[in-house]
Amino acid sequence: MANTFKNTVLSVSDLTVALVNTGNHVVSDIAFSLREGEVLGLVGESGSGKTTLSSALLGYARHGAKIIQGMIELDGEDILSLDDHALRQVRGYKISHVAQDPGTALNPALSIGQHLLELLEVHQSQLSNSERQQKVAKILDEVGLPHDDVFLKRYPHQLSGGQQQRILLALAFLLQPRLIILDEPTTALDVTTQTLVLNIIRKLCREYNVAAIYVSHDLTVVKDIADRVIVLYSGRIAEDAVLTQLFETPKHPYTQGLLNAIPDVVIRKYLSPIEGHAPSPNDRPSGCAFAARCTFATDICRQRQPDLIQLKDEFDPHFVACHHSDDVGVITFKEVDHHVIELETNKQALLKVEHINAWYGQQQALFDVSFQLQRGECLALVGESGSGKTTLSRVIAGLNENAEGQVVLADEVLSLQGQQRSLQQRHKLQYIFQNPYKALNPAHTIGQTLTKVVQHFFALSKQEAAEQVVRVLKQVSLPLQVQELYPRDLSGGERQRVAIARALLCQPDVLICDEITSALDVSVQASILKLLQQLQQQGVTLLFVTHNLGVVRAIADRVAVLKHGHIVEYGETDQVLSHPQHGYTKTLLSHAPSLFKSNVHDACA
Known part of the structure; x- marks a missing residue:
């Protein structure tokens, strides 16, 4: 080759x-x-x-x-x-460079057209205006974006993440x-x-x-x-x-x-x-x-x-x-059986989400979404960006301002406004954010952050609070010395473990995990997934938001596939991923990277 x-x-x-x-x-x-x-x-x-x-x-x-x-x-x-x-x-x-985060790599004060034309002005000043415009139109066409005046006058914040990334590719390839x-x-x-x-x-x-x-x-x-x-x-x-x-x-x-x-x-x-x-x-x-x-x-x-x-x-x-x-021999994989938690119709569900509708301003983002979760079950919410995954998880957590419907946790109806929920209700349903660095206070040590959580939710002595912190650090496989460190001193995987530990200190019934492994190394991701599986065995219920279908196969009992705010397919993980029924699910699966499928460039050759 x-x-x-x-x-x-x-x-x-x-x-x-x-x-x-x-x-x-x-x-x-x-x-x-x-x-x-x-x-x-x-x-x-x-x-x-x-x-x-x-x-x-x-x-x-x-x-x-x-x-x-x-x-x-x-x-x-x-x-x-x-x-x-x-x-x-x-x-x-x-030499061109394409950054990981296009949101920070693009200048928010410049339009898309200005980004591209200024690059040509700096490096190819001999070109006429019409020649520059032709080059811009050609590269935008090649990255699958429009090149009309309306699009060129847009600013980075008016584009989706995928469009922003394609603008970075256009900038990178523009000068060949x-x-x-x-x-x-x-x-x-x-x-x-x-x-x-x-x-x-x-x-x-x-x-x-x-x-x-x-x-x-x-x-x-x-x-x-x-x-x-x-x-x-x-x-x-x-x-x-x-x-x-x-x-x-x-x-x-x-x-x-x-x-x-x-x-x-x-x-x-x-x-x-x-x-x-x-x-x-x-x-x-x-x-x-x-x-x-x-x-x-x-x-x-x-x-x-x-x-x-x-x-x-x-x-x-x-x-x-x-x-x-x-x-070092040929790589072999050990396939494992997964015992799905049987949904017992005569057993009361721990979490019921019923007829949820939600809006962003005037735009409706969720349409009549309903599902149930039993204790110890993991439900994965999957779909493309903009499908409503995070919106739905934030509604359940009481973090979305404009929603209607009903969320029931252990027979208690929860207010859709988090600040109106009781302390008991709040600590029973915990949200773990995608970016633990932004979610942890940079001015507090890990020990201070975790201790404040225990003192906020439970009336414990200093000694009892310290014992709870030690217990949860061991539970997430972090050394006790981490208490003296600040978030900046930790790796991404360690920070994510701290975020999980903080949620576990509340002794939750339900953990909402919003893309918590997306930025982690595969080895750290594997250790986090094993930890979550252990928590399931201890009776913790998981709502796992992700676009990584490999992670879904590894951890989820059931999958809900969202498209434009609607659940279009719902079922047991192995059934949905191996025998999808909806065309949208089939499309997602066809694009999911895998060690066991042919390469994208082989398939498209």
């Missing part, structure tokens, strides 16, 4: 980025090359060095770090040797650069929009002979876009292989661990999180950084860093940095 590509665009050798204060390496000895039209997937957990490496390829190091050695050759020119002025000319013209770096551009998108964006990226890379680096923590998405994959761990390349090799015969235990942790829409597989954490740059061992988490590790692993070597007898180059790569 790799040898179908043309000239080499990017060549990286001996690239090392270090912390200024300590000199410790953030990424070390990175070497690879990339050809015209080729898409390289760059994967790894948070802290693996993905963002540091992708920034370095732009000639940039974040505050507190510096590039201390190596070469980054773009069409034979070392960009690290360029002065600031020349480097600014390269960025945006020869040599290299594009895409930083998790589909993380927040629903599956159909994600497929659209991935297809656009692949089509434009081939059409314009642009080399691309796709940064992600989601290997199922990488499988649908990349030709080759580099797996980073603790700032080093653990494995570098063409796509089929990496997914069919991974040779590094870390790669295999990532694959084992991924939930999949096709089968309900056993999720196996990688225990432990990657070491920080200031705490890396002299031997293999993965040894402490690796089941294959021996004394040599703890003593000596493995070199990145090319495996023999491989048709395409396959590189791995592991002393025991010969022992």
Whole structure:
């Protein structure tokens, strides 16, 4: 596959980025090359060095770090040797960057037309106005957006998330650069929009002979876009292989661990999180950084860093940095049975949602939505962005101002206005937000945040409150020392565990989880899903809002599919995902990434 590509665009050798204060390496000895039209997937957990490496390829190091050695050759020119002025000319013209969050990457004060035309004015000032307008119309057409005056006069906030992301792609490809770096551009998108964006990226890379680096923590998405994959761990390349090799015969235990942790829409597989954490740059061992988490590790692993070597007898180059790569076998998945909670018609439902209608201003967002949940059950709400998933969950939590209908919890009718609910009612139904960093007070330590919750809902002594906090931290597998830290000191997965712990302190009957795993590494996601499954077994009822159908297969007993505010399909998870009846459900499933389905670009070839 790799040898179908043309000239080499990017060549990286001996690239090392270090912390200024300590000199410790953030990424070390990175070497690879990339050809015209080729898409390289760059994967790894948070802290693996993905963002540091992708920034370095732009000639940039974040505050507190510096590039201390190596070469980054773009069409034979070392960009690290360029002065600031020349480097600014390269960025945006020869190298483009697509950010993860288009909402912050686009200037809210500029219209869509201004964004595109100003880029041409800066880098291609020799073009006439009509030529610029033609180029803008052409690129918007290629990313599937209109180019009439009405659309061009819109501002970023007037576009959907998928439209904003396609504007970033238009900006990235407008100047036909040599290299594009895409930083998790589909993380927040629903599956159909994600497929659209991935297809656009692949089509434009081939059409314009642009080399691309796709940064992600989601290997199922990488499988649908990349030709080759580099797996980073603790700032080093653990494995570098063409796509089929990496997914069919991974040779590094870390790669295999990532694959084992991924939930999949096709089968309900056993999720196996990688225990432990990657070491920080200031705490890396002299031997293999993965040894402490690796089941294959021996004394040599703890003593000596493995070199990145090319495996023999491989048709395409396959590189791995592991002393025991010969022992890592073919990847196999353990499928598990799922015992669905039987809905007993003679048994009283714990939560009843009846005839809910809701509005945003004059726009109706939900239409006569009804369902029931029994104790210990998990219901997944799925659908595209704008389908009403989050609106419905916020109505149930009493967070939507404009709604009608009835929510009944344990035979008590709840007010649809949260502030009118009793303290008892509020702590029995808890909401966990998608972004735990925004949901946690940055000025309070984790211990202060959790203790305040206990003191607010329960009349406990300081000692009793402290004991409750210790209990819940153990329940979510967080070390007790975390109490002294602030939200900024924690990883995304740790912050999400704190958010879950805060909700559990209220001893809830129902947990509403709003896209709580969407931004997490696959291994952290697997550990969070296992935690939620344990809570179910303890009798906690879950309402799980997500666009990840693999997660739905892994955790949900039942699924409600929403489209434009209506439930269009409802049933047991395995039945809905394996034998969908509604055309909309079938469409969602056809776009869901999977380890067991052919690639998007294979299917569309």
